[in-house]
Amino acid sequence: MSAPKVTPMVRQYLSIKAEHPDSILFFRMGDFYEMFFEDAEKASKALDITLTSRNKNDPDPVPMCGVPHHSANGYVARLVEQGFKVAICDQVQDPSEAKGLVERKVVQVVTPGMQLDGRYLDASQNNFVCAAVTGRGGVGLAFLDISTGAFLVTQVTTPESAFQEILRMGPKELVLPEKFEENARAAAAMRMADQLPTSRLEGKDFENARTRDRLLEHFKTRSLEGFGIQDLPLAVRAAGALLHYVQQAQRQEITHVTKIQAYFQDQFLWIDDNSARNLELLKNIRNGTRQGALISVLDKTVTAMGARLMSYLLRYPLIDPQVINLRLDAVEQAKDLARVRDEVREALKEVHDLERLRSRTALGHANGRDLAAMGESLKQLPRLWALLKENFESPLLCGEATDDGLTDVADLIDRSIREDAPPGVRDGGMIKPGFNEELDEVAALATDVKGLIAGLEAQEKERTGISTLKVRYNKVFGYYIEISKNQTKSIPPHYVRKQTLVNAERYITDELKEFETKVLGAEERRVALEYNIFTQIVDRINGENDRLEKASHLIAWVDVLAALGHVADHNGYCRPVVDMGQTLDLQESRHPVVEKMLPGQRFVPNNIAMNNLDQQILMITGPNMAGKSTVLRQAALCVIMAQMGSFVPAEKAVVGVVDKIFTRVGALDNLSQGESTFMVEMQETANILNNVSHRSLVILDEIGRGTSTFDGLSIAWAVAEYLHDYKDHGVKTMFATHYHELTDLTKTHPRVKNFNIAVNEWNDEIIFLHSLVEGGTNKSYGIQVARLAGIPASVIRRSKQVLQTIEDSEEARVAYSAKASGKSGKKDVQVQMSLFPTPGELAAQALERMDINVMTPLEAMNVLSELQQRVKRPEKAPADVTAETEDQE
The missing domain is CATH 1.10.1420.10 (MutS, DNA mismatch repair protein; Chain A, domain 3)
Structure with missing residues (x-):
C-alpha cells in the first residue's frame, strides 16, 4: 500500500499511533471512535463490524471502522478479552474553541491486566498484571490489581518456583524486560509468556535505583523498611517497573494503591499448579468451571470482595498453627451464633463491590451510579459494625475498622447523588435538587x-x-x-x-x-x-481513601468467615485440631464435593490415619470405581481446608501442619512438546521426589501404568521405597495402585500399611462398599467393571478366556519382596528381591490352570509352544528366541 494522503487529521493520527504501535488506537472523532489502517482491519475482524474506507475513490483508500463512543466500553472489553491492547485517544479540547484541528491525546491504555469496568471483570477473581525480573539470587515478582489496589511482591530462588507462583496467582498479563530471554535462568518463566499477553519494558525501567526511587516517590516515604521489602532487591525492581508500566497506561498517579505487601512461599502450604488442577480447587477438570470444584462448596460469600478473598485463601493455605487457629476461632464463633451470622450476611447482601468502586473513583472512572452504589453500601456499616462488636470476640470479625462507620461519606453521597443517575458523567441528571x-x-x-x-x-x-x-x-x-x-x-x-x-x-x-x-x-x-x-464530590471521597480501604478489607474478611461458619453449620463439619505434630487423623471423613453431588444418597465416610512413626505410607488396592481416588483426594482436601482456616467434613480431625501437597493423578499427552503420557507421568513423579520434605503429603494415584508391566512395577516399587526412607523420616504418602505386588512392601518396610476399598462378590457380580479397610487385595475386578460400563457380553466372555490364557502363560505372578540393609551415605545399599519361579514351576502352574474346554486348538498349540520354549531357554528373552530362529532359517 502506498503512503496515504497526509491530511492534518491523518498526520495527527499517525503521530499518536507511532507512540502506541502495540495497541489498537481508538481515535475519537465526534460521536465515534474510529480506527484506521491495520488497526481497522484487526478490529473489524475481532469485533465483527463493517470495514469501510475513507476516500473510497482514492487509488489507495484508507481502511477504517468505528464504534459509537457511548458504547465503546463493550467493544474495548471484547478486544482486551482477545488479548489486544487498546489505546483510548480522546478529544481534550472543546471543538468550539479549536482553531483548526481539535487537540487529541491518549488518556488511557486498556490491557488484559488493566481493565476497570466491573461489567467485564470476574467479580470472584483478582485481575493481576505481573512483572518479573531475574538477577543474582533468583527471580523477583510483583502483582498489581489496579481494579482493587492490591499490590503484592515476592522473591524466589529459581525460575521453576517463579513459574509456579505465576500460575498460582493467575495474572492476566505479564510485563518483562526486553532482554529477559537472554538470561538462561528465565527459561521456565518464559513458558508463561507464551500463554499470557506480554509487554516489554526497556532494561533501564528495571534498574535498582530507578525502581526504588519510583516506589519511594509513589508511597511518599523515605525508605521501604515499613513495607518489609528493603532486603528484596529483585522484588523491588519488579514492583518499581510494574508501577511505572501501570502509571504510563493510566496516564495518571494511581493514588488508591496505598501499600505494597511482601509475602514468601514458605509462609503457605505449597500446592503446585498440577496438584491444584488434580484436586479441582478452583475449577473442575472437565470444563474448567467452578461447578464441581471445592470452591463451589466453600464459597457461600455474598459480596464480590469476600469471593475474591475466599479464592485467595484456598490457593494460599497457611502453615502457622497460631494464625490458622485464630481463623478457626472466628469461624467457630460464626458457626455457633447462627442467628447473628444470618443477620450479618443479610446486611452484607446490600454491600456492593467497595474495593472496585473505590478504585474506579480514585482513577476518575466512576459515574453517578458508582457513587450511589458506594453510598448504599456505606449505609450498611453502622448496623453491620454494631452486630459484630456486640456479638463476636475474634479480632478478625471486629477489628478497629468497626469504630468508623463512614457516616460522613455516606451522608455526602446520600445528599448529593441521585439513585437513578445516568451512566454518563457529562450528561447531567446526577445531582439531587437542594444540594447546590x-x-x-x-x-x-x-x-x-x-x-x-x-x-x-x-x-x-x-x-x-x-x-x-x-x-x-x-x-x-x-x-x-x-x-x-x-x-x-x-x-x-x-x-x-x-x-x-x-x-x-x-x-x-x-x-x-x-x-x-x-x-x-x-x-x-x-x-x-x-x-x-460531581468532581468535587469525587475529590472529597478520594480524600477518605484509607478509611474506605480499611472498611473494604474488614467486609471481605467478615464475609469469608461468616460464609465458612455457614458452610460448617449446614454441612456438619468439625473443627480440626491443627498443630505442629506429624499426625493426620481424619475420623469419619468425607469428600466435601462428592457428598454434595449425591442427592438422596449417603456418602460413605472413611477413617484415614497417618503418621511418620508406624503408618506413613498407605498402600491402597481395590478395583476401579470402588472409590480409591475419592479417598485420596478427600484426605488432601481436608488438609487444605483445615490449613486455610475452615472446618472439615469429618467427625474428628487432627492435622499436623503439612508444608507441601503433591499429587500424581492420571496423565495427559503433551504432544505439542513431544511428551508422551508416560513422560508426563515421570516428570510429575520427578517433581515430587525432588521437592518433598518430611512434612509433605503425597498423593499417588497409580504410577508406571504408561509402560510395560515390569518396568512400571519396578518404578512404582522404587518410588515407594524412596518415600518410605526419605531422610530417615519418610514422607506421608497415600499410594493407590493396581500393582498388587506392592503390598509385599509391608514385609520389609515397617511404616507401609496395606488398605483396600472393600467390595462384595455375589453371583459373579461386585457390590462396591466404598469403605477403606485394612489389608491388601489381589483382585482388580476389571472385567466386572467393564460389564458395568456396558461392554457387550460377547466381549466380556472373550475377555475372561484371554485373561485365563495370559495368567497361565505369562510370568504375571512374580512376587517382589525387597529388603534394604545398611543406611544411606557411604555405606552400600543392598537390595535382595525374591527369585522368579523356576521354568518348570511356571509350566506346571500354567498347565494346571488351563481350561481346554474354552480354548481353540490353535490357542492350545500356541501356549504349549511358548511353554516349551521357556523351559528350553529360560534365560532367553522372546526377542532373542525369534532372532535365533531367523538365523537358522
Missing part, C-alpha cells in the same frame, strides 16, 4: 423556560398596563417584547425599539437580555456545573 443552590437555579431555567417566560410576560403587563404585550423569541433577535401599534404610546422609557412591523413594534430591555443570557445557556451551564460539582 446555584445548580437548582440553573436547572430551573433549563427545565421551565416557558413558565419563566409566562411569568415575565405577566409581570410586564402588570407593570405597563399594556394588555397586548407579549414576550417572544426568534433566532435573529433572541427574546423581545412585542406591543401592538395602538398601544405604543404607553411604553416605558427603558424599552428600546428593535424592529417595526406593520401592526406592532418590538422592544428589548436590559432585564430581558439578562434573562436571555441565563435561559439560552442554561442547559449547557447546568451540565457543566453538575460535572464540576
Whole structure:
C-alpha cells in the first residue's frame, strides 16, 4: 500500500499511533471512535463490524471502522478479552474553541491486566498484571490489581518456583524486560509468556535505583523498611517497573494503591499448579468451571470482595498453627451464633463491590451510579459494625475498622447523588435538587423556560398596563417584547425599539437580555456545573481513601468467615485440631464435593490415619470405581481446608501442619512438546521426589501404568521405597495402585500399611462398599467393571478366556519382596528381591490352570509352544528366541 494522503487529521493520527504501535488506537472523532489502517482491519475482524474506507475513490483508500463512543466500553472489553491492547485517544479540547484541528491525546491504555469496568471483570477473581525480573539470587515478582489496589511482591530462588507462583496467582498479563530471554535462568518463566499477553519494558525501567526511587516517590516515604521489602532487591525492581508500566497506561498517579505487601512461599502450604488442577480447587477438570470444584462448596460469600478473598485463601493455605487457629476461632464463633451470622450476611447482601468502586473513583472512572452504589453500601456499616462488636470476640470479625462507620461519606453521597443517575458523567441528571443552590437555579431555567417566560410576560403587563404585550423569541433577535401599534404610546422609557412591523413594534430591555443570557445557556451551564460539582464530590471521597480501604478489607474478611461458619453449620463439619505434630487423623471423613453431588444418597465416610512413626505410607488396592481416588483426594482436601482456616467434613480431625501437597493423578499427552503420557507421568513423579520434605503429603494415584508391566512395577516399587526412607523420616504418602505386588512392601518396610476399598462378590457380580479397610487385595475386578460400563457380553466372555490364557502363560505372578540393609551415605545399599519361579514351576502352574474346554486348538498349540520354549531357554528373552530362529532359517 502506498503512503496515504497526509491530511492534518491523518498526520495527527499517525503521530499518536507511532507512540502506541502495540495497541489498537481508538481515535475519537465526534460521536465515534474510529480506527484506521491495520488497526481497522484487526478490529473489524475481532469485533465483527463493517470495514469501510475513507476516500473510497482514492487509488489507495484508507481502511477504517468505528464504534459509537457511548458504547465503546463493550467493544474495548471484547478486544482486551482477545488479548489486544487498546489505546483510548480522546478529544481534550472543546471543538468550539479549536482553531483548526481539535487537540487529541491518549488518556488511557486498556490491557488484559488493566481493565476497570466491573461489567467485564470476574467479580470472584483478582485481575493481576505481573512483572518479573531475574538477577543474582533468583527471580523477583510483583502483582498489581489496579481494579482493587492490591499490590503484592515476592522473591524466589529459581525460575521453576517463579513459574509456579505465576500460575498460582493467575495474572492476566505479564510485563518483562526486553532482554529477559537472554538470561538462561528465565527459561521456565518464559513458558508463561507464551500463554499470557506480554509487554516489554526497556532494561533501564528495571534498574535498582530507578525502581526504588519510583516506589519511594509513589508511597511518599523515605525508605521501604515499613513495607518489609528493603532486603528484596529483585522484588523491588519488579514492583518499581510494574508501577511505572501501570502509571504510563493510566496516564495518571494511581493514588488508591496505598501499600505494597511482601509475602514468601514458605509462609503457605505449597500446592503446585498440577496438584491444584488434580484436586479441582478452583475449577473442575472437565470444563474448567467452578461447578464441581471445592470452591463451589466453600464459597457461600455474598459480596464480590469476600469471593475474591475466599479464592485467595484456598490457593494460599497457611502453615502457622497460631494464625490458622485464630481463623478457626472466628469461624467457630460464626458457626455457633447462627442467628447473628444470618443477620450479618443479610446486611452484607446490600454491600456492593467497595474495593472496585473505590478504585474506579480514585482513577476518575466512576459515574453517578458508582457513587450511589458506594453510598448504599456505606449505609450498611453502622448496623453491620454494631452486630459484630456486640456479638463476636475474634479480632478478625471486629477489628478497629468497626469504630468508623463512614457516616460522613455516606451522608455526602446520600445528599448529593441521585439513585437513578445516568451512566454518563457529562450528561447531567446526577445531582439531587437542594444540594447546590446555584445548580437548582440553573436547572430551573433549563427545565421551565416557558413558565419563566409566562411569568415575565405577566409581570410586564402588570407593570405597563399594556394588555397586548407579549414576550417572544426568534433566532435573529433572541427574546423581545412585542406591543401592538395602538398601544405604543404607553411604553416605558427603558424599552428600546428593535424592529417595526406593520401592526406592532418590538422592544428589548436590559432585564430581558439578562434573562436571555441565563435561559439560552442554561442547559449547557447546568451540565457543566453538575460535572464540576460531581468532581468535587469525587475529590472529597478520594480524600477518605484509607478509611474506605480499611472498611473494604474488614467486609471481605467478615464475609469469608461468616460464609465458612455457614458452610460448617449446614454441612456438619468439625473443627480440626491443627498443630505442629506429624499426625493426620481424619475420623469419619468425607469428600466435601462428592457428598454434595449425591442427592438422596449417603456418602460413605472413611477413617484415614497417618503418621511418620508406624503408618506413613498407605498402600491402597481395590478395583476401579470402588472409590480409591475419592479417598485420596478427600484426605488432601481436608488438609487444605483445615490449613486455610475452615472446618472439615469429618467427625474428628487432627492435622499436623503439612508444608507441601503433591499429587500424581492420571496423565495427559503433551504432544505439542513431544511428551508422551508416560513422560508426563515421570516428570510429575520427578517433581515430587525432588521437592518433598518430611512434612509433605503425597498423593499417588497409580504410577508406571504408561509402560510395560515390569518396568512400571519396578518404578512404582522404587518410588515407594524412596518415600518410605526419605531422610530417615519418610514422607506421608497415600499410594493407590493396581500393582498388587506392592503390598509385599509391608514385609520389609515397617511404616507401609496395606488398605483396600472393600467390595462384595455375589453371583459373579461386585457390590462396591466404598469403605477403606485394612489389608491388601489381589483382585482388580476389571472385567466386572467393564460389564458395568456396558461392554457387550460377547466381549466380556472373550475377555475372561484371554485373561485365563495370559495368567497361565505369562510370568504375571512374580512376587517382589525387597529388603534394604545398611543406611544411606557411604555405606552400600543392598537390595535382595525374591527369585522368579523356576521354568518348570511356571509350566506346571500354567498347565494346571488351563481350561481346554474354552480354548481353540490353535490357542492350545500356541501356549504349549511358548511353554516349551521357556523351559528350553529360560534365560532367553522372546526377542532373542525369534532372532535365533531367523538365523537358522
